[in-house]
Amino acid sequence: MRHGWVLPLLLLGCAHSEAFGDPEPGSGGPRGGGPPVRLTYNIGQDGTAAWSDDGAFIYYSAQDSFSSDKDRCIVRMAAGGGSRIPLACPEPLSANGLTEIFDQPAPGAGRVAYASSELGVDEHAPFRHAIWLVADQPYAAPTLALAFPYFTPSGASHDAPIYLQWLSPDTLVFIGAENGCCRKDTMRFGEQIVLLDLSGPTPVRHFVPGTTRASAVQAAADGSAIHYTIAGDSRVYRRVLATGVVDTLHDFGPGRVARDPQLVGTRLYAIVDGHDGFTDLPPFYGVQIDYGGRLVRVDLPGGGETDIGDPLHLFKRPRVSPGGSGLVVEGYPMSSVELLDSTGTVVAVDTTVARWADLWLMEE
């Protein structure tokens, strides 16, 4: 035992691993080949997707099927598909008969902006809307950025935000939307595009002129412009924010309703046709309730349209990755029912669109 002192030194090198290790969560990768790749199989609503700045992750709103109130959470998934990770969820113990919705995630610069609202069990129009900021990590504590409703300088009421996204590191852009009457109405429609400046101690709203009845908006990658559509209009507009100059990126033609534009380089993606739900009849003047449409790509300038969707789905809210190689979109399955007369002859085909969407990765 002359060198017994060596023993403790040898023992110092021994390491212990945790007895149970890290469990393997979820699926770990995309299911099946593609594109198109079906990213979600959730029986609830998955939507309002957005890309991380580096294109590595997709953020979206997912309905928690284990929540008795069917709440919706902000989750994150690897760009190619696989398991989702919850980032922000309504408190699970608030089984209060209200569906609490966190949606429209806007990731950027290490934080995520998102919108919140509540929906009563026997109601159709969400209420109590707000915009929140939270660190981009699971279950961080959020801070309130903007509460609704408020009145615009023109006297209109903005009850909720739609198409929430970052224009620049300190500025959010969204469409201020009006709710329909009395919380029992199904209609929520865009009223005007708003820029929300968060650089100071108090958020400041800037209302973009000429964007009344905007139906969708996209922030340009460099933050210098916004691309938008107007309810019932076939054109996609571009407005340079510094000068206020507005031009038309593309016109899909008379009688067609364009929405959800996404411009990447010279490629323009948009949703056209389908069930746009636009009506100009009183008292619902200029209301557009969108149930989805065809997903098309246009090579600008003046290029032809290419339908990149599939005939079994209608689509909404396409989002192109920062690098332009990926496009995630909400897909609403369609089903057809043949209406037969007494002789068994098909007299009509009734096509219905699913209420809930799944996310699809359409291109790489």
Place this chain on the structure above:
Amino acid sequence: MRRLIAGFAVLALGALPLGAQSAGVVTGVVREAGAAGQPLVGARVSVDNGRFVTVTDPRGVYRVRELVAGWHTIRVAAIGYRPQSRDSVLIRAGQTTPLDFALQADPVGLEPLEVIAERVDSVLDPLAIQDQQRFTAEDIRRLPVSTVEEAIALSSGAVGESYRGGRLGQQAFILDGMGLKNQLDASTGSLGVRLPPDMLAEASLITNGFSARYGQAVSALVNLATRDGGERWSGRAAYETDRPLGENDDFGLDRIVLGADGPLPAGIRLLAVADLSGRLDADPVNAPRATNPRDPRSDGSRMLPHNSAEQADLAAKLTIPLGARQTLRLLGLRSVDQRLLYDQAYKYDQDLAPVRRTTGYLVNGHLQRTFPGPDITTDLRVGYFDREFLRGTATDHPDYRFGAFTGTSIGILGEDIARRLDTVAANAPLPGLIAPTWSDRTPWGVPAFFLGRASRGGLSWNQFREWRTRLDASIPAGGNTDLYFGGEYSAQHVRTFQRIQGYLPVGDSVPATAVSDFTPWAGSLYAEVQGRSNDLALTVGMRYDQFSGRDDLPGKAAKTQRALSPRLAVSTVLKGATFVASFGKFRQAPDYQYLVDAAFDDTTRTGRFRAGNPDLGFEESTQYEFSLRIRPTPLTSARANLYVRRLDGLVASVPLSTNPDSSIFGNVDAGSVKGIEFLVEREFARGWGARVSYALQEATANSSDAFFVRRGFEIDPVTGDTTFPAKVEFPLDFDRRHSFTAIVTGTTSPRLGPMLLGVRPLAEFEATAIFRYASGLPFSRTNTAGDSIIGLPNDGRLPSTSVLDVLLRRPLRFGAVGGSIYLDVRNILNRRNVIAVRRDTGKIQLTEAKMQALADSAYQANPSPIPYESPRYRGWADLDNNGYVEGAAELQPLFLAAARDFFQPIFYYGAPRLVRIGMEFTF
């Protein structure tokens, strides 16, 4: 502080000398050498080079009191006689050591005769009236124990930290003559400080007949006497571990002990010890492995995650001579115990399980002075004790630097709010806490049984601080009679904070934050006379105790409780045997935690809240005991004790209405303990020694702990009539009917075995084995919901347990440095002892039908399909590979597997075999 000064002034004016349980007495006769040796009058007896000096009386008798337990040198000189010295006289705490001298005539003044290693016999001393089972430092070193508590637990009558059937917390500690107790929550919490074994001279358990000098206990005293620093520098360094032993025996243990003692200038002696230990699995279990291969416990690994603990005990003692007749002793002790607590519900989200930290500070000062002539010894002691407890959710994952050592305090969410007693902030959701959900990290994926995302949200903090001062004096009253007087005063400060479900605001089902901040105090006086005439000894004592609880309640003055407790013992020696008959009344103030409100999660549905009772009085016991002690051979002693204890005034919960949450603490419980003990000991001599004990005991009461709802009366919900149920007693939780302990120790001959490379490997090998057998503890059967007892309380019995521990040690020499290597094996046979069963089945496992019912219920609560992208999705469970785990065929097996995983009886078994290898170096 003013009360402290006032109390001290009262004691000083009383000028009552007092005695110390950590000290002993030496007495004897000095005679002329020879058959007709006459007693020598006026012979000078000196202890430890004149620190204590006395002279023999007309009968040649001398007596020296208040000697600190340990080794002493005694020298006797008389004119015309050759002086004698007795080196290495062992004085034991609380005992009288008889030591006679026979001096040779020395007309020409020869050199003193040194006589070394005098063996003394104190077993038959009739003045040693208490039941005392002691362990010296050398005993502890030879035993397979690591702490003083483990050594004390080997005593007859001990069931863990329950003594003679009493509840937890009914004992008090005496450290070098100063009382020490966690008066806040001794029944549910630890003391907060631990004395490193290297500091000890001896430790003992006293279960009856303890002197009127001590209180704060109704079941036992744990007496700890520290040693002084030596007159030459010496030290020890030791390291223990189980790392190299392979996966089944490696629980991540590291223990480092460093100690040194020796002289400083001016005759001061220093003793300092650091005892650090860490283990990655601090509470290992011996449960069978899981059968499902997807369960991480199926591979046989026995370490539980999130179960690490680190402890640090630092102690130092200074012995300062102040002249020939005064000695000042200063002792400082700091302990930290930080551990992660395993929670089965967080098996797969371990970082969310709670963390607990207990820190303790103790500083004691002791000034002893002897007054020659009247031969009075006085002891003045002053002490400060500070204990803090914290439990909650960790702010971050522990940063392990070496084994289980982090070396830092793990942050706990909300601890700053708790320390401030900030109820405004605490009644809102605590920052950083969110509600837990079903874990999605389990192998099964389904939302059931296991929790994740966040902790349970509990936060508990308390602090107990105490300034204590004590004055003892002992006075000889002629012949073999001594008088002891004394008193003690403690000024205390209690602060508590309890919050549950901290992620929710207080209200509805979440009870309000329970806080308290008050300054109780306690005082005592005692007088005791101990005398011996021929073979009859009599000890009579009286103790007065007083305490005052809460002074923080608006409009309500603090209520002062008072009590007198007599002690009486008669002992005699007949035909070489000593008989002792003793009677005593013992009282202790209740845990202060019962004076304040309590909020807790109670799975037996007896409520989640208790109202504190500021008017609680003493808990008490009355004990009668008969003891017989004999010494069949010079090396063997035997004892038999027969005792009856009556417990009364124990704290229990009293419902004020049919709602259990309306319960209040009250002194409403009673019980009785009867037992007989046999102890036989062969002292270590000629290479071996043994100690065997057997106890037969019955302990019953109305309830076993203060949170159990004791229905002193019932209100009929229909008629509104009040009825009083019969006062029936049931077995206490610690009612162990039979317990047997055998300790055998031996050392091989220095010449045993062949010589190999200049060494005899088998020579001087030390070996100790401890075998313990105990009959099962009682338990109560309940219904499936756990809210009703089936049959009578505690009418079920667990199986018996047995365990064999072994320690092997081989001394070594490394040049000028000594040392040893040792192997310490607990439960060497790896016996799987059952220590608990399910209350609803009376068995360890759930029945298959019950397991299936639990799984079905969980499935019905969450039947939703699990989609592919969900973190709950498990591809192997998607039998039709359609991207969903759905339907009964795919989901129900997952819920059943989760139920089997969750309800594994992990904690129903005792500890497995625990091995440690050690090396020590001494100089």
